[in-house]
Structure formats: structure tokens, C-alpha cells
Amino acid sequence: MILGNIVGKTTTLDFKFLIKDTAKKFQYVQALHKEGYYILAQILEIEKDIEKSIAICSIIGYNNGTLKKLTMPLDPGSEVLDASEDFIRATLSLNESGALIGKLNGKENVNVNLDLNKLLTKHLVVLAKTGSGKSYATAVLIEELLEKKVPVLIIDPHNEYNTLKYENQDEKERLFQYGLNPKKYILLEYAINIDENRxxxxxKLNINNITASELIHLLPAKLSNIQMGLLYSALKNINKIDFDELIMNLEVEDNSTKFILINIIDHIKRLEIFSSSPTNLKELIQPGKATTINLQGIPDEIKEIVVYKLAKDLFEERKKNSIAPFFFVVEEAQNFVPERNFKETKCSSILRQIVAEGRKFGISVATISQRPSRIDKNIIANASTQIILKVTNPNDIRAIVNSIENITLETEKEIVNMPIGTAMITGIADIPLFVDIRPRKSMHGGKTILLFNEKAALESEGDLLLIVKPTYSAKDMSLIKGQEIKTTMVPCLFLECIQNNNGFNLLINxxxxxxxxxxxxxxxxxINMSEIKLSTNQQKLFDLALNLSEFKASDLFAKSGLMFSEVHDxxxxxxxxxxxMKLGExxxxxxxxxxxxxxxxxxxxSRPDYEKINPDAKLDILYPKEKIIDYLKKFIEINDCKECFLVKYQ
Known part of the structure; x- marks a missing residue:
């Protein structure tokens, strides 16, 4: 389709044309060069007065095996056409294979794929203001890597990525437009504080390979010279770090500052971060699986310790080829590797080292940040691919422009105005591309929490209830079964429990x-709740028996603290x-x-969440929760309980 003709002065970099048909900002256009080939350009701005509309275009170039710039300008009067999808693909050398990140903005049939070889041998940054979709875009990329069996390790400060293990049933229609289906992925979740992350x-981090200087670096407090001297003195006769032995050595020191050190060491010990039987790093790095390090609910200084030790140990293991190459995602990167003149964290140096050297050893790093101006500039500059979503802070925009090549003034302005779901991606072609990010196959978990879902509140009727719902909606089930589906609300009790040092959740009808x-x-x-009425001594013996398959009276006597006659009775x-039950002796x-x-x-x-729902039926509570809780407390520790409803289809 002819859009118009070139007018005015032309250069090898840009031109203008008089619009005869409709044209839009950032539309791709093509024009015939007098040397016989078509060039690709993009409309950067449109000027309009009473008489005419003029489109201002930036020339991208032409493809002669590789994308080349013009050496001679276009002729005035040349026709300007809407660029065909095939021409755009050919000129920009858009791969048909790779990691499908989305579609070219304005061209719904032009898929944009990231080069996996480049991703896995270089680095990437994702930058956006809060709520603009940076975690969503990152999760789309993670899905693509998992499809290719690439191990992914995610530093997850806010537990945003745990929904990778659930299917995205909310965007099925959009997924179908991409030829995709909802899917859940294998996710391994690790945390320091499992009481809050059930x-x-x-x-458990490795204490066996920590040196004295490394321990001092990791302590969550700045030590004076006297305190460092005391600590080195206490460590000099310890071959392997042991917190109990270290505290004992400090206690015999004749200096009052030792008490501050003892409190610090004891604090680290009680956090149970380190262990002589640490988590096997091969468990964290597994082909086709994502592992999240859930740091939700722990202080910032402890987060820094965890990221430092984990990153350092993984880097050392990759150098020895003891674990597989992997993709390393660092969320909220401004808190872990900030700009040097802002502050220095305990993990800044190791993360900088991995970004500088990691690709030689098979570690590709994705740094995600909502404050580009607060993150180390070298991190952004060293990334071969940048995914930039909506950014409005002037300092953040300046940091992006100063760190990334080929960003024009018009492109800079557009970063502020980009709609949610659209990203500017550099590193695919020689110019930044505006891409509509594809829907996730897995459920999204990085949403800003609202008191009510506005759309649901406007469109649906019913009560706002705490519910646990199946993967498929009632509408989905109706299509699958070919009949009308009734929704029944089943009263339930959701318990967060601990038994045998394992945390887990129970859902009780x-x-x-x-x-x-x-x-x-x-x-x-x-649940077969046989009546148990026990005395104090009987309860002690019963609790001990819960952890024993078979036992003698002497076994309970040794562990109960009761008199033998009390045990016998x-x-x-x-x-x-x-x-x-008696089995011989x-x-x-x-x-x-x-x-x-x-x-x-x-x-x-599954976990309950609040949602507005209008069921067909609601069942009654026939078994009081108090009775169930009192009974289960004989066997497990219950940390929290919530009454909720299970959505059941009939």
C-alpha cells in the first residue's frame, strides 16, 4: 500500500514524506532506492497542519546478506509503501527460531525471537518502573529457556516466580493466538526462612569452605580494628569454621568488646543459614527446571549474605565444570549490585565478577531492576540484550540512554509513553525494536496487590470470599464436559503445619x-479421629511413640524423663x-x-486467595474446626489456620 511520496531534503539517515493515506507513529515503511533495492525505515514522528500531514522517518537500512546503512540518500518524489511483513523479517534478519518473546509492535504476524546462543553466552538486563511488567517479561523468557532444557536459577526477593508451577488459565485465548497453550513448569523453591515460606x-549454605577473612566480610555489622583483631585471634586455631567453637574462643578473651562479637556470631548461628551439610548445588542446577531462592521475609543484610555465598559457590563450581551451565536471574538487582557511588553491598563484588567473567564459564546473567539509575552502570553496558519497559523517572531514563547505544531522542521519549505489555528490546537488530510481549504460559505472580480486582468488582456479583479453586474455570469445565456445570462451595480449613521438621499445608473438608x-x-x-483422653505422662509416651516404628519400655524410659514405674504404668x-499394640517384648x-x-x-x-464468586450452592460445616485442630495438635505443630471455601464443580 502506497502511503505517500518523499518531499524536501533527504539524507542517508532520514527523510520525510507527504502522507496521502493513513500512517502511524513507529510504523515500518519501505522505499525503492535508485540502485535497485528497497530500504526499510520507521516513522518516528508525524507533523500535521491544516493542509497536510508529514511523516518524519529514520532509515534502518537494507539487507545485502547483512543489514547495511545507505551511502546515497533516497530521491525526493520516491514512493513510500507500508513495509510488508516478509520484508521486515528479511531486512532485520528476525530468526524464526529461538526464544519467542512476542510480536513486533503493529505487526501481529511478525514474531520476535531472541537468539538463544547470544542469550546463553552473554548477558541481559530487564529495566522498568514498578508495575510495568518486568517480572512478567522475565518469566516469558524463563519459560522459553525451560522449553530448551536450560537450567534457571532465580534470586527472588518477593517470591514472584513461584507461580511458574501453575498453568495460566486466565489468558488461554491470547495464548491460542500465538499457537500456545497454558503450561506449568517444574519449579524447585528454596528459602532460608521456611516458617514463612511453607x-x-x-x-543451607556451605560453612566448610569459608575463610576467616570471608567470615568477617559476611558479618552483618561493621567491625572496629579491635574487634577484627579479637576475631582473628579467636579464629587462628580453628581449622574449619564452627560457630560454637568460635564463641567459646571469644568468651575467654579479656576484652569487653567481645560481647558485641559474640552476639553477632550467635545471631548468625541462630539464623541457621550455614551448615556443615549444605544444600547440594547440583540440586539447584538441573536441566529443564527452574530453582527460586525465595528471600521473602528476611532482612536486607541477610539477603546480601545469601546471594554472596550462593553466587560465589556456584561460580567456583562452574569453573570446575562440576555443575551444568545455567541462566542466573537476579531480581531487584539495584539492592544487590548498586551503583558504586550509592553504596556497596556484601555481594556487589562477586556479582560484578560473574558479569565480567561468567560467560567464559557458562553463566549467563539476567539482571532485573526497577531503578536503572541505582544499578551499577557496567551491568547495563555489558548486557548484549536489553529489555526496557515503561520508565518515567528522569534519572532512570538518563541512566538507560547513557548505557545503551542506538537510542534516539524520539525513542527516549517513547520509553516514557510505552503502554504496559510493550517493551523496547535492543540486541536483536541494529536498532531498538518495540515488541508486544507474548502472554505467559504459566500463571503470573508478580502483580501489585489491590484490595479488589477492579474488573471483577465491576463485572461480577457475589461475595468476596477466601477460596481455593481448581486449575480450570467453570466455563472451561462446561466446554470439556459438554454440559452445564454447577459450582458448589465446600467449607474448608487451611492449616500451615510442621511435623518431623518439615513444613507443609493441609486442606480439610x-x-x-x-x-x-x-x-x-x-x-x-x-480423617479417622479416634477419641484420645490422656494424662500428662501418657501424652509424653504417646508423643515419643509417634516417631518410633517399634519400641521397648526401656526406649521410652530413656527419652521420657519419667520414673520407670511411671513408664510401665x-x-x-x-x-x-x-x-x-504389644508385639512380644x-x-x-x-x-x-x-x-x-x-x-x-x-x-x-494450593493456597487460598480472595475472589468474588457467586456459587450455585454452599455446603454447611458439619465438623467444628476447633475439634479438628485440638486433635491434630497431638501429632503436628500448627502455625496458622484459615477458614476458606473449596470451589467444587458438579
């Missing part, structure tokens, strides 16, 4: 007294009540109670 495994095991297919297990009473817990010794087998991996 779905996570305990992350208060209408039928069952553990809910599978929400989508509604599979459950009946207690065992006889528990046997008479049918709680213990040994005893065991009755099987109806051993059911409760491994309740992690009945754990749920």
Missing part, C-alpha cells in the same frame, strides 16, 4: 472431615486403651494412629 525447601488431596479431581482421605494404660502404635505420623503425605500445594 512451600520451600530449607536452603469441614463438611465431610476429609483431607483434600487433589483439588482438580477432588480426591480425599477420611503408662504403657499398660495405653495398651489397654488400644493406642499401643516390643510395642508399636496402633495403625489407626500411625496414619497421623506422616501427614505430609496428605499435603496440599
Amino acid at each position: 512451600d520451600a525447601r530449607k536452603l 469441614l463438611n465431610s472431615n476429609e483431607f483434600v488431596l487433589d483439588i482438580d479431581n477432588y480426591k480425599s482421605s477420611l 503408662g504403657i499398660n494404660s495405653l495398651t489397654n486403651k488400644g493406642i499401643f 516390643k510395642y508399636k502404635l496402633n495403625e489407626k494412629f500411625s496414619f497421623f505420623t506422616n501427614l505430609i503425605n496428605y499435603a496440599t500445594y
Whole structure:
């Protein structure tokens, strides 16, 4: 389609044309050069007065095997056409394979793929203001890497990426437009504080390879020269760091400043960050799996310690080729590797080193930040690919422009005005490309929390309830079953528990007294609550028996702190009540109670959330929660409980 003709002065870099048809800002156009080839250009601005509209275009170049710049300008009067999709692909050398990040803005049939070889041998940054979609765009990229079986490790300060393990059922129609389907990925979640992060495994950092100078560097306090001298003195006869031994050595020092040091060391010890039996790094780096290091709920100085030690150990293992090459995502990077004149963190130096040297050893780094002006400028400059979403802070925009090549004044202005979901990506072609980010296949978890979902509040009726819902919606189930689906609200109790040092969650149906095991297919297990009335001594013996498959009276005597006669009488009473079973000289817990010794087998991996819903039916509570909680407390530690509803389709 002819858009107009070139007017006025032309150069090898730009031209103007008189618009005869419709044209839009950032539209791609093509024009025939007198040497016989078409050039690709982009409309950067449109000027309009009463008589005419003029489009101002920047020339991208022409493709003669590679993208080349003009050496001679276009002729005035030349026709300007809307660039065809095939011509755009050919000129920009857009790969048909790679990591599908989205579609070229304004060209819904032109896919934009990131070069995986470049991604995995160089580095990437994602920059945007809060709420502009940086975590969403990063998760899209992570999905593409996982599809190619690339291991991904994510430093996740706010637990935004744990939803990779759930399908995105909310954007199915948009996914179909890309030829994609909702999908969940294998996610391994580790955390320091598993009391607040129930779905996570305990992350234990290696204390065996820490040196004295490294320990001093990691302490969450600045030490005076006297304190450092005391600490070195206490460490000199310790071959391997042991906090208990270190505290004992400090206690014999004849200096009052030792008490501050002892408190600091004891604080680190009680956090249980370090262990002589650390998490195996090969567990963290597994092909086709994403691992998140969930730092939610811990102080900033402890986050820095975790990132430093983990990054350093992973870097050393990659140098020895002991773990697979991997993609390393650092969220909120301004807090871990800030601009040098702003502050220095405990992990700044190791992250700078990995960015500078990591690609030689198979570590590709993605740094994600909402404050580009606060992040080390070398981090941005060393990235071969930059994904920039909406940014409005003048200092942040200046930092981006100063660190990235080929950004024009018009492009700089557009960064401020970009809609949510559109990104400017550099490193794909010689010019920045505006790309509409594709929908995620997995559920998005990085949303800003609102009191109400505005759209839901306007469009739906019903009560705002705490609910646990299946993967598929009622509409989806109706299409699958080919019949109308009724929604029933089942009253439930959601418990956060600990048993045998394992944290997990339980979902209990208060209408039928069952553990809910599978929400989508509604599979459950009946809770057989046999009446137990025990004395204090009997309760002690019962608690000990929960962790023993078989035992003798002498076993309970050694662990209970009771007199042997009390143990003997207690065992006889528990046997008479049918709680213990006698097996010759040994005893065991009755099987109806051993059911409760491994309740992690009945754990749920779904969590309740508030949503407005208008069900067809609501079941009554037939089993009081107080009775269930009192009974389960005999077997597990309950940290939190919530009444909620399970959405069940019928």
C-alpha cells in the first residue's frame, strides 16, 4: 500500500514524506532506492497542519546478506509503501527460531525471537518502573529457556516466580493466538526462612569452605580494628569454621568488646543459614527446571549474605565444570549490585565478577531492576540484550540512554509513553525494536496487590470470599464436559503445619472431615479421629511413640524423663486403651494412629486467595474446626489456620 511520496531534503539517515493515506507513529515503511533495492525505515514522528500531514522517518537500512546503512540518500518524489511483513523479517534478519518473546509492535504476524546462543553466552538486563511488567517479561523468557532444557536459577526477593508451577488459565485465548497453550513448569523453591515460606525447601549454605577473612566480610555489622583483631585471634586455631567453637574462643578473651562479637556470631548461628551439610548445588542446577531462592521475609543484610555465598559457590563450581551451565536471574538487582557511588553491598563484588567473567564459564546473567539509575552502570553496558519497559523517572531514563547505544531522542521519549505489555528490546537488530510481549504460559505472580480486582468488582456479583479453586474455570469445565456445570462451595480449613521438621499445608473438608488431596479431581482421605483422653505422662509416651516404628519400655524410659514405674504404668494404660499394640517384648502404635505420623503425605500445594464468586450452592460445616485442630495438635505443630471455601464443580 502506497502511503505517500518523499518531499524536501533527504539524507542517508532520514527523510520525510507527504502522507496521502493513513500512517502511524513507529510504523515500518519501505522505499525503492535508485540502485535497485528497497530500504526499510520507521516513522518516528508525524507533523500535521491544516493542509497536510508529514511523516518524519529514520532509515534502518537494507539487507545485502547483512543489514547495511545507505551511502546515497533516497530521491525526493520516491514512493513510500507500508513495509510488508516478509520484508521486515528479511531486512532485520528476525530468526524464526529461538526464544519467542512476542510480536513486533503493529505487526501481529511478525514474531520476535531472541537468539538463544547470544542469550546463553552473554548477558541481559530487564529495566522498568514498578508495575510495568518486568517480572512478567522475565518469566516469558524463563519459560522459553525451560522449553530448551536450560537450567534457571532465580534470586527472588518477593517470591514472584513461584507461580511458574501453575498453568495460566486466565489468558488461554491470547495464548491460542500465538499457537500456545497454558503450561506449568517444574519449579524447585528454596528459602532460608521456611516458617514463612511453607512451600520451600530449607536452603543451607556451605560453612566448610569459608575463610576467616570471608567470615568477617559476611558479618552483618561493621567491625572496629579491635574487634577484627579479637576475631582473628579467636579464629587462628580453628581449622574449619564452627560457630560454637568460635564463641567459646571469644568468651575467654579479656576484652569487653567481645560481647558485641559474640552476639553477632550467635545471631548468625541462630539464623541457621550455614551448615556443615549444605544444600547440594547440583540440586539447584538441573536441566529443564527452574530453582527460586525465595528471600521473602528476611532482612536486607541477610539477603546480601545469601546471594554472596550462593553466587560465589556456584561460580567456583562452574569453573570446575562440576555443575551444568545455567541462566542466573537476579531480581531487584539495584539492592544487590548498586551503583558504586550509592553504596556497596556484601555481594556487589562477586556479582560484578560473574558479569565480567561468567560467560567464559557458562553463566549467563539476567539482571532485573526497577531503578536503572541505582544499578551499577557496567551491568547495563555489558548486557548484549536489553529489555526496557515503561520508565518515567528522569534519572532512570538518563541512566538507560547513557548505557545503551542506538537510542534516539524520539525513542527516549517513547520509553516514557510505552503502554504496559510493550517493551523496547535492543540486541536483536541494529536498532531498538518495540515488541508486544507474548502472554505467559504459566500463571503470573508478580502483580501489585489491590484490595479488589477492579474488573471483577465491576463485572461480577457475589461475595468476596477466601477460596481455593481448581486449575480450570467453570466455563472451561462446561466446554470439556459438554454440559452445564454447577459450582458448589465446600467449607474448608487451611492449616500451615510442621511435623518431623518439615513444613507443609493441609486442606480439610469441614463438611465431610476429609483431607483434600487433589483439588482438580477432588480426591480425599477420611480423617479417622479416634477419641484420645490422656494424662500428662501418657501424652509424653504417646508423643515419643509417634516417631518410633517399634519400641521397648526401656526406649521410652530413656527419652521420657519419667520414673520407670511411671513408664510401665503408662504403657499398660495405653495398651489397654488400644493406642499401643504389644508385639512380644516390643510395642508399636496402633495403625489407626500411625496414619497421623506422616501427614505430609496428605499435603496440599494450593493456597487460598480472595475472589468474588457467586456459587450455585454452599455446603454447611458439619465438623467444628476447633475439634479438628485440638486433635491434630497431638501429632503436628500448627502455625496458622484459615477458614476458606473449596470451589467444587458438579
